[in-house]
Amino acid sequence: MVSIAMSYAELDRATLARLLPELLLSGQLIDRSGMAHCIGAFGRETMAQIAIDEWMSASPVYTKRMRSALKITGDGVADMFKCLQLDIGAPPQFMDFRYTIHDEYHGEFVLNHCGALMDVEPMGDDYVTSMCHDIEDPTFDATAIATNRRARIRPIHRPPRRPADQHPHCAWTVTIEPDRDELPLPEGSIIMGTTRAANVELSPITAGGEGHNNYIGAVWEDLRFADWSHSALIRMAEEVALQHQLLALGFAMSVREKSASEAQADEIFRKQLTGISGLSADRLRHCLAVEPDAEGLAAVLRIHPILGPEQYVGARITINGEGAQRSVQLRLPGNSDAIADNGWIAFIDPEHLEPVLAMASAVHPTWSAVTGHRDGEDLVIDIARGAAIKESGEVAIARFSSGATFEFADRGIPLSITPVSAG
Known part of the structure; x- marks a missing residue:
């Protein structure tokens, strides 16, 4: 029997640097998994409201956590942009945000590529409007107020694209005015702030070592994760896994409110979970370039965001047996x-x-x-070889997203973004 630690701390710095973009993209793909089932159950308009509820509940909470972890203490547009770069709503390159800072409290961003738009655009203008207008307006502000409750994010232009090849895909202003009323915290985020997920303590970032230990100073055009310290990468990976968990809690709260029965809500929640579980595992397998053996399976499970962070989920993995009879056991504690x-x-x-x-x-x-079986309060799941099976329908639905096959590019040494004249 071989025990496998579930901690991101067991990974080396180079592996963590490759992993972080994957975890951020995985969080974005949660909605590709869940919203199709909401459309089927409730229709487009209710689906949009569920998306608004989930992001407004989760985003202010996890943004506050990332600010604290990386010592992002300011209240200006630069601080807001730093948080967006580490948000599952804006995974690098797939959601290719390009930022301009005019001064401390005024800036802009464009999306040179919006993977979410590429997924939704074939569905027609009604779905594009639901995402780019109905959902973005309240959820962008909910993200912004984690930095400054007087912040507002407003469109310069956005889809549906006219002309059809309009580029960049969208453009937005960010303004913070001292005489403006503060936006209230979303009610869902107040509830979310009472959860264990919102308050769990994760690995501290330690001083020293090679690489950045915080995000004090200039905003970088792109985050090159290889430039960060080992302990910072560990904490960021844990926080991004926790973002998954918080978003799922927000999704579940809204779906329960809109479902005809508890059984319907549970079914939708499990379908969302199944879809993102399989799609994320597939991308993580490619990221790690693991063999399809017991060690490879354990390697994927140990970093899967559904099973982390360890301080929150507490999962344990062991490899049992010898040779072709090797199997993997996953233990999920009941407490x-x-x-x-x-x-x-x-x-x-x-x-x-x-x-x-x-x-x-x-x-x-x-x-x-x-x-699976119960061992006291714990759930023990044994995974062994069997007949080859086809991919489940839930995973196939999530794979509809272009994020399923998206490839990250090496953009080289990032430049810092300096304020320019607003003239």
Whole structure:
């Protein structure tokens, strides 16, 4: 038996630097997994309201956490842009934000590429308007007020694109005026602030070592994660995994309010979980370039954001057996903060193992023999070889996104963004 630590701290600096963009993109793809099921259950307009609810509940909370972790203490547009660069709503390159800072309290950004638009545009103008108008207006402000409650993000232009090839995809102003009324915190974010996820303590960033330990100073045009210290990368990975958990809690709260029954809400939540579980595992397998053996499966599970961060979920992995009979065991404790919050992990049980099956079979289709049992309060899940299976419908729906096959590029040494004249 070989025990595998679930901590991001067990990964080296270079691996963490490759992993961070993947984790950020994984968080963006949660909605590609969940919203299709909401459209089927409730229609486009209610789907849009669920998206608004989930992001407005989660974003102010996790932005505040990232600000604290990286010592982003200011209240200007530069500080807001720093937070956006580490937000699952704006994964690098896939959501290619380009920033301009006019002065401390005035700036702009454009999206040179919007992966979310590329996913939604084929569905027609009504869906584009739902995302780029109905959803973005309140959720952008909810993100902004985590930095300054007098901040406003307003469109210069945005889709539906006219002409059809309009570029950049959208453009926005960011203004902070001292005599402007403060926006209230969204009610959902106040509720979210009471969860275990909002308050869990993660790994401290330690002084010293090679690379950045905080985000004090200039805004970088792109974040090159290889430039950050090992302990900073560990904490950022943990925070981004936690962003997944907070967004899922926001999604679940809204879906429950709009469902006809608890059973309907549970079904939608589990479908969302299954889709993102499999799609993220597939991308993580490619990121790590692992073999499809027991060690490779364990390597993917140990960094999967659904199962982290360890301080919140408390999962444990062991590899058992020898040779072709090797299997992987996943233990999910029944007394974790994740269970207390009634989030994703609480919806995996011996009768509902589809998310784990999706993760395992994404590493190789023959990791298909997935069984579970209770050991006291803990859920013990055994993953063994079986007949090759097809990808589940939930994962196939999530794979609709162009993010499923998106490739990150090396953009070289990033430049700092300096204020320019607003003239």
